[in-house]
Amino acid sequence: MAGDSEQRFAQQLKKGVLEMLVLRLLADHPCHGYELIVRLREAGGGLLDLKEGTLYPILYRLEEEGCIASAWSSPDGTKPGKVPRRIYTVTGHGQALLARETELWHTFTHCVEQIIGEETP
Numbered sequence: 001m002a003g004d005s006e007q008r009f010a011q012q013l014k015k016g017v018l019e020m021l022v023l024r025l026l027a028d029h030p031c032h033g034y035e036l037i038v039r040l041r042e043a044g045g046g047l048l049d050l051k052e053g054t055l056y057p058i059l060y061r062l063e064e065e066g067c068i069a070s071a072w073s074s075p076d077g078t079k080p081g082k083v084p085r086r087i088y089t090v091t092g093h094g095q096a097l098l099a100r101e102t103e104l105w106h107t108f109t110h111c112v113e114q115i116i117g118e119e120t121p
Contacts, residue, residue: 010047014047014048017105018048018050018054018058019058019061019062019101020098020101020102020105021040021043021048022036022040022055022058022059022062023062023067023068023090023094023097023098023101024098024102025039025040025043026068026088026089026090026094027090027094027095027098030087030088030089030090031087031088032073032085032086032087032088033052033055033056033059033085033086033088034052034085036055036059036088037050037052037055040055059088062094063088065093066091066093066094067090067091067093067094067097068088068089068090068091068094069088069089069091070086070087070088070089071086071087071089072084072085072086072087073085073086073087
């Protein structure tokens with residue numbers, strides 16, 4: 001039973017921060033959806049191994065809210081098999097949201113760490 005409870009807790013934590021992490025990674029380097037899945041997996045040491053069905057609704061919502069923009073990349077005609085991909089970039093509105101969410105995250109984690117007895121360095 002403890003395993004189910006821990007897994008549920010970890011899933012809820014991920015849900016709460018995925019939007020912020022997506023914005024952070026796109027702010028560092030615009031990319032297409034699959035590349036973003038790979039970058040999240042690598043940066044999270046496997047803990048953030050998302051499926052397309054989890055990531056793309058986040059991207060669509062962020063785009064609808066004006067936090068990110070997308071454009072089709074033009075295929076490189078010199079490389080066979082190269083297809084256009086939708087590249088996502090963070091807008092000014094998205095940068096502002098990322099700053100607010102990051103600040104809230106730091107405040108929240110500091111509070112949690114104080115309650116559970118682990119001070120931040």
